[in-house]
Amino acid sequence: MAKNLTTRQENYAQWYNDLVIRADMAENSAVRGCMVIKPYGYAIWEIMQGVLDKMFKDTGHVNAYFPLFIPKSFFSREADHVEGFAKECAVVTHYRLKNAADGSGVVVDEDARLEEELIIRPTSETIIWDTYRNWIQSYRDLPLLINQWANVVRWEMRTRLFLRTSEFLWQEGHTAHANREEAIEETLKILDIYTEFAEKWMALPVLKGIKSPNEKFAGAVDTYCIEALMQDGKALQAGTSHFLGQNFAKAFDVQFLSRENKLEYVWATSWGVSTRLMGALIMAHSDDNGLVLPPKLAPIQVVIVPIYNNEETFKKISEKALQIQSALQARGIKVKFDDRDTYKPGWKFTEYEFKGVPLRIAIGPRDLQNNTVEVARRDTLEKEVLQMADIDNKVEHLLQQIQDNLFRKAYSFRESNTYKVDSWDEFRDIIENKGGFVLAHWDGTAETEERIKDETKATIRTIPLDSRPEPGKCIFSGQPSRQRVVFARAY
Amino acid sequence: MAKNLTTRQENYAQWYNDLVIRADMAENSAVRGCMVIKPYGYAIWEIMQGVLDKMFKDTGHVNAYFPLFIPKSFFSREADHVEGFAKECAVVTHYRLKNAADGSGVVVDEDARLEEELIIRPTSETIIWDTYRNWIQSYRDLPLLINQWANVVRWEMRTRLFLRTSEFLWQEGHTAHANREEAIEETLKILDIYTEFAEKWMALPVLKGIKSPNEKFAGAVDTYCIEALMQDGKALQAGTSHFLGQNFAKAFDVQFLSRENKLEYVWATSWGVSTRLMGALIMAHSDDNGLVLPPKLAPIQVVIVPIYNNEETFKKISEKALQIQSALQARGIKVKFDDRDTYKPGWKFTEYEFKGVPLRIAIGPRDLQNNTVEVARRDTLEKEVLQMADIDNKVEHLLQQIQDNLFRKAYSFRESNTYKVDSWDEFRDIIENKGGFVLAHWDGTAETEERIKDETKATIRTIPLDSRPEPGKCIFSGQPSRQRVVFARAY
Numbered sequence: 001m002a003k004n005l006t007t008r009q010e011n012y013a014q015w016y017n018d019l020v021i022r023a024d025m026a027e028n029s030a031v032r033g034c035m036v037i038k039p040y041g042y043a044i045w046e047i048m049q050g051v052l053d054k055m056f057k058d059t060g061h062v063n064a065y066f067p068l069f070i071p072k073s074f075f076s077r078e079a080d081h082v083e084g085f086a087k088e089c090a091v092v093t094h095y096r097l098k099n100a101a102d103g104s105g106v107v108v109d110e111d112a113r114l115e116e117e118l119i120i121r122p123t124s125e126t127i128i129w130d131t132y133r134n135w136i137q138s139y140r141d142l143p144l145l146i147n148q149w150a151n152v153v154r155w156e157m158r159t160r161l162f163l164r165t166s167e168f169l170w171q172e173g174h175t176a177h178a179n180r181e182e183a184i185e186e187t188l189k190i191l192d193i194y195t196e197f198a199e200k201w202m203a204l205p206v207l208k209g210i211k212s213p214n215e216k217f218a219g220a221v222d223t224y225c226i227e228a229l230m231q232d233g234k235a236l237q238a239g240t241s242h243f244l245g246q247n248f249a250k251a252f253d254v255q256f257l258s259r260e261n262k263l264e265y266v267w268a269t270s271w272g273v274s275t276r277l278m279g280a281l282i283m284a285h286s287d288d289n290g291l292v293l294p295p296k297l298a299p300i301q302v303v304i305v306p307i308y309n310n311e312e313t314f315k316k317i318s319e320k321a322l323q324i325q326s327a328l329q330a331r332g333i334k335v336k337f338d339d340r341d342t343y344k345p346g347w348k349f350t351e352y353e354f355k356g357v358p359l360r361i362a363i364g365p366r367d368l369q370n371n372t373v374e375v376a377r378r379d380t381l382e383k384e385v386l387q388m389a390d391i392d393n394k395v396e397h398l399l400q401q402i403q404d405n406l407f408r409k410a411y412s413f414r415e416s417n418t419y420k421v422d423s424w425d426e427f428r429d430i431i432e433n434k435g436g437f438v439l440a441h442w443d444g445t446a447e448t449e450e451r452i453k454d455e456t457k458a459t460i461r462t463i464p465l466d467s468r469p470e471p472g473k474c475i476f477s478g479q480p481s482r483q484r485v486v487f488a489r490a491y
Numbered sequence: 492m493a494k495n496l497t498t499r500q501e502n503y504a505q506w507y508n509d510l511v512i513r514a515d516m517a518e519n520s521a522v523r524g525c526m527v528i529k530p531y532g533y534a535i536w537e538i539m540q541g542v543l544d545k546m547f548k549d550t551g552h553v554n555a556y557f558p559l560f561i562p563k564s565f566f567s568r569e570a571d572h573v574e575g576f577a578k579e580c581a582v583v584t585h586y587r588l589k590n591a592a593d594g595s596g597v598v599v600d601e602d603a604r605l606e607e608e609l610i611i612r613p614t615s616e617t618i619i620w621d622t623y624r625n626w627i628q629s630y631r632d633l634p635l636l637i638n639q640w641a642n643v644v645r646w647e648m649r650t651r652l653f654l655r656t657s658e659f660l661w662q663e664g665h666t667a668h669a670n671r672e673e674a675i676e677e678t679l680k681i682l683d684i685y686t687e688f689a690e691k692w693m694a695l696p697v698l699k700g701i702k703s704p705n706e707k708f709a710g711a712v713d714t715y716c717i718e719a720l721m722q723d724g725k726a727l728q729a730g731t732s733h734f735l736g737q738n739f740a741k742a743f744d745v746q747f748l749s750r751e752n753k754l755e756y757v758w759a760t761s762w763g764v765s766t767r768l769m770g771a772l773i774m775a776h777s778d779d780n781g782l783v784l785p786p787k788l789a790p791i792q793v794v795i796v797p798i799y800n801n802e803e804t805f806k807k808i809s810e811k812a813l814q815i816q817s818a819l820q821a822r823g824i825k826v827k828f829d830d831r832d833t834y835k836p837g838w839k840f841t842e843y844e845f846k847g848v849p850l851r852i853a854i855g856p857r858d859l860q861n862n863t864v865e866v867a868r869r870d871t872l873e874k875e876v877l878q879m880a881d882i883d884n885k886v887e888h889l890l891q892q893i894q895d896n897l898f899r900k901a902y903s904f905r906e907s908n909t910y911k912v913d914s915w916d917e918f919r920d921i922i923e924n925k926g927g928f929v930l931a932h933w934d935g936t937a938e939t940e941e942r943i944k945d946e947t948k949a950t951i952r953t954i955p956l957d958s959r960p961e962p963g964k965c966i967f968s969g970q971p972s973r974q975r976v977v978f979a980r981a982y
Contacts, residue, residue: 027625029557029558029618029622030558030562030565030618030621030622031558031560031561031562031609031618034558034559034560035558036555036556036557036558036622037555037556038555039553039554039555039637042553042554042555042556043553043554045556046554062530062533062534063530063533063534063537064527064528064529064530064533065527065528065533065536065660066520066527067520067521067522067525067526067527067658068525068611068642068644068658069522069525069581069658070522071521071522072588072597072599073596074521075588075597076596076597082588082597086587086588086589086590086597087587087588087589088586088587089586089587089588090560090583090585090586090609091583091584091585091586091587091588091599092581092582092583092584092611093582093583093584093585093599094581094582094584095579095580095581095582095646096577096578096579096580096582096646097563097566097573097577097578097580097582097610098577098578099577105564105567106563106566106567106573106577108563108582108584108608117599118522118581119588120559120583120611127520127521127522130521131520131521131527134518140833146530150642151559151641151642153559155586155587167558167559167560169556342631
């Protein structure tokens with residue numbers, strides 16, 4: 001295991017925090033609750049953005065940008081919405097500073113108080129639906145399929161890098177439709193996109209489902225989500241897609257003339273994933289040696305490290321390395337040749353291992369003689385010596401294997417940490433001592449959900465979309481239940 | 492000219508505003524001074540971002556993300572900096588809302604007042620240099636070449652879409668170097684990147700130069716800039732690159748151990764371009780028929796419009812259109828086939844003309860017979876009938892011609908609106924009645940610059956980098972001058 005890295009066993013939360021910082025992903029800033037995303041972490045986020053953006057555009061969405069500020073009064077328009085966000089709003093009250101009279105520095109200029117306070121967007125439904133009112137008159141203006149990449153602020157008391165920060169980066173889609181069916185179809189289409197992204201790119205298996213009323217988005221009719229299981233047995237909500245019904249259209253008076261020439265309220269969806277995905281990515285695959293990245297999201301997929309003790313050998317190794325590098329680049333593989341002489345090979349091995357580079361190629365004097373290279377996989381930590389012939393093909397194949405292996409590993413971890421439970425004692429035991437997803441019957445009431453949460457800190461993560469009706473009795477109240485739902489403690 | 496569009500002659504400012512709104516680029520939001528960037532405008536911004544981002548990365552820069560908030564006390568650390576920005580700061584004072592006691596809605600919760608107010612970043616030097624302190628210990632940590640894509644807020648009383656808004660989008664580069672020479676080299680390298688972007692991509696000729704002390708960035712030693720001339724004879728600062736010396740390193744105590752094992756303050760640069768470039772792009776080329784876009788930044792480079800009066804003809808035209816479309820796409824040309832039957836060809840012609848699509852291809856029944864298409868250029872409004880053979884090659888060539896022509900036109904406009912002036916009367920006359928760039932002698936004092944501004948509203952836009960020393964007398968004070976500088980009224 002890596003030096004100075006707390007192990008998962010010792011303290012999972014500490015392991016995560018140490019890992020994020022030591023792998024140069026992010027760090028806490030001078031502003032409470034706000035993080036700095038460092039270049040290595042940001043490079044991963046940029047890859048994520050690129051993939052998701054393409055998926056959105058391929059399904060007809062376009063990007064736009066709406067203001068950072070929301071007038072306070074907009075919040076009150078949708079009752080559930082304001083209830084959900086009022087307690088975590090950063091509020092702008094003034095627009096000027098001035099020199100303190102006593103020369104001690106700058107102070108807020110009380111003459112520059114805003115007539116109406118502005119909220120930093122915690123999410124943009126209100127400002128966007130206020131804007132849509134002018135954009136939508138007729139069914140011809142629909143659907144409106146818009147996404148925004150932006151920063152948002154939700155004031156948090158306890159923060160954790162990527163997982164819960166007062167400011168975070170995200171995308172938020174806001175679509176408008178002529179009828180309920182089309183809006184629900186959009187909600188589910190996006191849920192599929194999120195699922196595909198999580199599983200194919202992040203190598204992270206997720207459960208698709210719907211939230212219980214307690215857990216749904218403030219202002220939504222239904223919240224759909226993808227839910228993943230982390231190595232400590234806690235669940236992480238990785239993305240949400242909301243069917244908003246006509247709630248925001250009514251709150252902001254957005255009506256359209258239908259094909260039948262009737263004035264109707266517009267149907268809405270909203271959906272988002274955030275830099276929280278970075279936390280999920282890190283926690284899903286990494287180990288006590290540091291970060292483990294799926295090749296498809298790695299800023300460096302292959303690193304080549306030369307091992308030499310004289311200039312002549314270095315020259316020959318370099319030739320070979322550059323040859324491999326260009327062969328891999330021709331296949332679109334991101335490869336770095338680390339030819340720095342200020343660091344030793346052993347240091348470099350540890351460094352790239354810690355940073356989760358999927359594949360390391362080492363080339364030493366013996367490899368020159370034998371026309372070989374040594375290849376080390378980050379996921380299994382296995383090494384093998386490969387003949388140079390066809391090396392680009394072999395590397396590409398290995399990267400695919402690593403991607404597949406990470407998914408399989410995460411999938412089987414989830415499988416072996418998912419329990420069907422029918423007694424309250426067993427439920428408590430698993431939640432408290434093992435963690436994982438617990439499939440159990442629930443009577444469908446908010447009250448029961450609340451009491452289970454109070455007693456065990458477990459919440460309903462999702463009501464699975466693909467589960468069959470299975471009559472049973474609520475694990476807590478004994479009342480009838482129509483299907484099992486997924487409980488877990490969660491991030 | 493386009494219906495309902497004010498002409499440039501009538502009212503240039505109104506023409507600009509109408510154009511931005513009617514071309515679906517942007518609009519004012521419900522929040523004073525903040526704009527909504529609409530999908531068509533944002534698509535252009537995304538292309539700009541992509542090109543610039545690649546240029547930065549190709550020169551060794553990486554992206555990162557720093558907090559939106561800056562503690563108020565950070566501002567006071569660099570005296571010029573706080574002086575420059577204090578009057579336009581949006582200030583966060585509270586972090587929670589609550590229900591009003593009288594049930595009238597939500598109000599700011601006075602119990603949730605921040606100990607220290609937070610400023611929404613107007614620019615990020617202070618928070619970034621506070622962070623760099625922990626990242627830089629030795630010369631081995633240098634240079635640090637970091638860029639950030641972000642939103643910033645500078646509270647403005649009079650705003651104009653894209654040109655001056657309270658919130659805007661931009662990139663801000665912040666680099667750290669071991670010595671003065673390297674930092675200056677970086678400042679100039681970025682100025683070259685901005686110049687190349689303006690001229691090769693935006694088709695916008697710019698003057699490269701240095702700002703007078705009055706006009707430089709608050710906290711900089713020297714501010715370099717690119718300056719463009721708009722059609723109304725006013726100048727527009729399109730990008731700035733600052734050599735910050737050791738000012739911020741000293742303010743935030745960022746020292747490093749040099750190769751010679753001495754503790755030294757780090758040298759800095761910062762540089763940025765913003766959504767203001769969108770304003771420059773629009774004003775530089777557009778006309779009384781609407782937007783004119785250089786092909787390299789157009790979201791739609793070619794639009795194909797079918798002209799038909801029966802289904803059979805439409806089918807044949809479609810076949811041909813799709814054939815052209817895929818031939819153009821194979822060359823990387825962005826082409827749209829507008830086959831909607833809800834709009835007439837004439838309406839479509841006007842629409843795409845207004846939105847500045849560089850090339851329009853119309854296909855009618857006669858074109859089917861003759862194996863031709865009709866091609867119309869947006870820049871010259873010229874039409875010609877082309878044989879289908881080799882059409883992709885012809886279109887690609889035409890797009891390049893349009894790109895070149897727009898640059899040439901803007902260049903010759905600037906040339907014919909640049910004046911060498913040696914008398915104060917002539918200076919005033921040109922500034923007040925003609926506009927344009929005025930090359931005149933200046934005695935080098937802030938006082939003279941200020942008085943010229945008071946009397947004519949003209950400022951020194953730039954002290955050109957490539958001009959030769961030319962002794963003369965200040966146009967205002969008669970004092971000796973070493974070279975001419977560029978005066979203009981400016982956006």
